[in-house]
Amino acid sequence: MRNRWAILAILFVVRLTIAFQFQSVAAVAPLLGEIFGVGLADIGILIGLYFTPGVVLALPGGAIGRTLGDKPTTIAALLLMTAGSLVMATTDIWGLQMAGRLVSGAGGVLLTVQLTKMGTDWFAGKEIATAMAIFVNSWPAGVAISLLVLPAIGTAYGAGAVFAATGALSAIGIALIMFYQPPPGATVSAASSARLDRLALLAVIVAGLIWGLYNVGFAMIxxxxxxxxxxxxxxxxxxxSAISVVMWLSVVSVPAGGYLxxxxxxxxxxxxxxxxxVAALLAWLSRSDAVITILVLIGLIGGHPAGPIxxxxxxxxVPETRAIGMGVFYTLFYAAMMLGPAVAGRLAKSAGTAAVALDLxxxxxxxxxxxxxxxxRIVSVRNRRAKS
Structure with missing residues (x-):
């Protein structure tokens, strides 16, 4: 398969499994609170644990992919996600729930870094903002599906069935990734190595912070x-169902932002x-009864920055620095996403309401x-120095 849009479709569906799994805890948070006797602070920690391995694994993730290859790395990542879901599905011990979440998160980290590198390989210099917008759109799509499907499964069959469903979807991802093919020349580029210059590294760090902070804000919803x-x-x-409105509309607004x-x-x-x-709408959401109106507006506007970011x-x-660069990018992203929900959960517990999480x-x-x-500014300085 050598059509880059068909390849993007495969990457989209496989990446969707990460969002579906990540959202599984939040989708049935009230149910987990009843079953395990935990509060919002504990739920926030469990949500954030999914991204904890990213602080350690994101940076070497590119090197792992370069050593093992694109397809073997993605399969190994999906196997970790499946295993973590099965642990959470079969235990009623909170500590093991946390352990299963960490295993799933480790797989999600490796898969995210590798899939992003694979997508960039195919689209660097070719409608990159549009392609990346479509690619990241798999996240709101996966979250929206989970918000519609998982609460119903949890209510009918219990939390174990919810996590079993996420494991089944991860297993389906393994079958899909078998159809992936690298672009011509990707193997040669990946095999070479280069160091990021100081300004390029600084720019990637700032980009990772932007992506992390924006996603923390969106994740609060x-x-x-x-x-x-x-x-x-x-x-x-x-x-x-109400919150899923944001994610379903994001399925339209994310690629629209990339196209624009x-x-x-x-x-x-x-x-x-x-x-x-979006910042104004988030602050308004915690203070207004016009819930659906605000959620619709967030969904229509909130996806626009995704592709550009x-x-x-x-x-x-460049191809030679792409693996290490994406590792740095996602290290910052995962650090933000690990701390964000945990801090929000603590603040919500102290304030006695989840509204404070939306304010954060x-x-x-x-x-x-x-x-x-x-x-x-960093890119401008770097470009000037390159010309001089």
Whole structure:
């Protein structure tokens, strides 16, 4: 298979399994609280544990993929995700739930880094913002599906069935990835090595921070949104369905943002404007009863920065530095996503409401525009030095 859009479709579906698995805890958070007798702080820690391995594994993830190869690495990652889900499905001990979550997260880290590298291999210099927007769109699609499906499964069959479902989907991903083929010349490029220059490294670090902070803000919606609505008297299923509106609309707004960025050549302004609007909407959500209206607006606007942000690293990375660069990028992303839910859970416990988690999300999104400006400044300086 040598059609890059068909390859992108495979990567999209396989990456969707990560979002589906990640969201499994938040989708049935009230149910887990009843079963295990834990509160929002513990749920926040369990959510964040999924990204904890990323702090250690993201950086060497590219090297692992370069050593083992694209397909073997993705299969190994999917096997870890499946194994972690099975542990969580078969135990009623909270400590083992955490262990299973860590194993799943380790697989998710390796899979994320490798799939991003594979997608960039195929689209570097070719509609990269559009392709990356479609690629990252697998995340809201997976979350939206999980919010619709998993609460119903949990209510009917229990939390074990929820985690068994995530393991089954990961196993399906193994079959799909067998159809992947690398682009011509990718093996030669991957085999070589190069070091990131200082400004390129700094730019990738800032890009990773932007992606991490923006996702922390977005994660507050589907991680603590169901609990916020449950506090207001919504059922678990109804709360999950309402929050899924954001993710379903993101399926449209994410690729739309990538297309607009490529079409009008203004990704910087698009990302900044959208981020400011999303920050305001997140703050409004925790203070208003117009829940559906706000969720619709977030869904329509919140996906626009995804493609432009994900294409930032590609601007300073060449094939020889792509593996290490994406490892740095995702190390920052996972650090933010590990700490974000845990901090939000602690704050929610102290305040006695999940609303404070949405406020934290608004602040993290608000931090992105200044960092985007900083990234542009670094790239500008780097380009000037390269010409002199």
């Amino acid at each position: 589907f991680s603590f949104g169901p609990s916020l609505l449950a506090e207001r008297g919504w059922s678990i299923a109804a709360a999950g 960025a490529d079409r009008f050549k203004r990704p910087f302004m698009l990302a900044i404007t959208s981020s400011l609007v 994900m294409s930032l690293a590609a601007r300073v990375l 999300g608004a602040l993290t999104v608000l931090a992105c525009p200044p960092l985007m400006w900083l990234f542009e």
